[in-house]
Amino acid sequence: MNKIALCIAFTLISIIGLGQKTQKEQLDSLFTSLFEQKMFNGNVLIANKGKVIFEKSFGWANEATKQSINSSTVFELASVSKQFTAMAIVLLEKQNKLKYTDKISRYIPELAFYGNITIQNLLHHTSGLPDYMELFEEKWDKTKFAVNQDIVNELAKYQPKLHFLPGEKYEYSNTGYALLGLIIEKVSKKSFGQFLSEHIFTPLKMKNTLVYRRRFAPKTIKNYAHGYIIDSLGNKILPDSFGKEYYTYYLDGIVGDGMVNSTVRDLLKWDRALYSNKLVNDKDRKIIFSKGKTNDGKTVDYGLGWAVLENKKYGTIVNHSGGWAGYITFIERHLDNDKTIILLQNNITENTSLPIEEVYKILYNE
Template sequence: MKKFLLSLLLSVIVFNISFAQLDKKIDGIIQTEFNNSNDPGGVFLVSKKGKTLYEKAFGKANLELDVNMTPQHVFQIGSMTKQFTAVSILILESQGKLTVNDPISKYIPDYPSGNSITIHHLLTHTSGIKDFTKMKTISEIAQKEMSPKMMVDFFKNEPVDFKPGEKLEYNNSGYVLLGYLIELVSGEKYEDFIRKNIFEKAGMRNSYYASDRKLIKNRAYGYHKKSEGYVNRTIISFSVPFASGSLMSTVEDMVKWQGALNQNIFLKPEQIRKAFTKYKLNNEEEFTYGYGWHLKEINGVSTREHGGSVFGFKSMAVYIPDEDVYVIGLSNCDCHSPTQITKDIARLVLENTKKQQ
């Protein structure tokens, strides 16, 4: 018994040393970019099998009020919104209200070439529709309150960039269209559909459709960096990015999101699997975007990744399914990108996990 207890004690000591070393290495990776406690900052979290291995905040959540960042602060997550939009489409498909192979003309009869563009094309960025963020006239609507239909009308008559399914080209317009379809098919506002069908079911109590008017507890304020110093972020109407980039969340809520996906809270395994499948272009070439996630690899191990960038904020998350490891970083200055940092942390945790196996 004594030998067993001694062995157990030694293994605990070794684990704690290993964990402390990992913690220190993660700190070092983050502090290459987030190294000034008086600047806008960010929050980083690492979880494995649902348990938090690392969670720390850096810098300030509000410069004017001198408020330190905490893990509970709420950030705009930008294009990570696309994950929620894609899963919402699959929820509607599971309810028999649409299929991903439906042409968009089934729901928007007057959409140009709508017979040849499917929901699948929108989900996978292979539609060829003009990305509204690249249109010169975007500044004319950036601060206007736009209905989903107004947003679709804004870009729908633009010349297409290529034929549907011809190639992969990241496209925000496609996800605005998906948000509009969610409203048309469900009979609910996109904001309400996400709240009821995702946030509430996953227990994400600190996640929202973004608003500058509503009082949001623990809101992190967004910043730009100019030659003369930091300035408050440019104000845009959240109705413009809409279903392509207008959600807000915390690192802890995003872990709940990943956990709910793993536990099939929203969809059956065969339904959610569609989001994580690599599809093919018309020429049979495989590409690495599913429905709302980039499907990539770290050291030959499959990952699901996505980032986001919106005025004043940047975000990035990497999930490693084989190890059930989730790494997320959120920043409240678009001058500080968590993208490479998050990838480097994921690689470090993966390598550390492999050593322990």
């Protein structure tokens, strides 16, 4: 058992040993202990049927100014952003502006040489597309910001081979969701951020949620959580310290696979909306939370922007994690039991933890 697992196990045993605590008290003990062990720094919100049963903030949003994290602190969501990209595609499909079965070459003709990749392949991570981050690490002029069209241009220029034929198997792909971001812009004739704001964030009154690229398009955001990493000496530093040739700088213009920023409270609004018809109907929800399939009919544990898991004890679970320099994020929804777990962190250390199994034990009184 590794060091992190031992610490969490000891924490949980301590909690159980204290007798008949409420769920709130048990969760408080768990996360307070993790914070004290420098294994959690950020916001946690846990809800049952939409009612918050535990919410607490830990640590600094800004180490320099000693601004504390609170319930309104805005975090970079990293790959948790993908569920909003997928929802935008669903909304455009509902508007009859595209089809899931459309070839991406219809919208991005420069990539026609990749063959029959469809929007559905991008959504389910079955496209076989190579990783744009690896391509840019090798080929890109790192003194310049890259935007989504640059991904297309670089793929067309160097034509790296597909990892497999479209639909043949599953492989998580940031490239696919970045291309979805570009398709959203081409079809809607609006920026990615504008479309999400008008069609998702504003209707759901997610007032503290936005597409934000801090280096590419800097502006002041009240209560913003800066993301910190640990240097070789054990000090908390901003990734900016590594200079413009670090990926967090030159890839800061890319949207679709990341770059949505939000709060735990806004994400709870998002969670509740997904149980209602505010954005989509039952048919759409079934598509979003159904597993994708490969060409041979095998299922993949990913729907539209969500991992989809069947658990014998807890029923259908959909979730997504996110990781970017300085940020670790997580949202999970238990569809059969209507439980919600939201964790947003702005520190990455070797001990940073997502104590999901421990939260399960408390939520289900195990």
